[in-house]
Amino acid sequence: MAFYTVCQKCGAHLDPNEKCDCEDAAEKEKKAREQMLVMENGTNQLAFRWSSERAGV
Numbered sequence: 051m052a053f054y055t056v057c058q059k060c061g062a063h064l065d066p067n068e069k070c071d072c073e074d075a076a077e078k079e080k081k082a083r084e085q086m087l088v089m090e091n092g093t094n095q096l097a098f099r100w101s102s103e104r105a106g107v
Contacts, residue, residue, distance in 0.1 A: 054063045060072040088099045 053066055055066070055068075056063055057070040057072060060070065062070050062072065064070055086099055087096045089095070090097050
């Protein structure tokens, strides 16, 4: 018999006393997406900020 718990948010099978990191991972992805996009002045359109442009950020 296997003992595990299931994360209520993402459905991951976790060992006893293991904490799921699905919320942390989602927050990291959100921050990464925000760093990749920039709003252009005047047009208010979203544009990609490439890695060479992000180096100074």
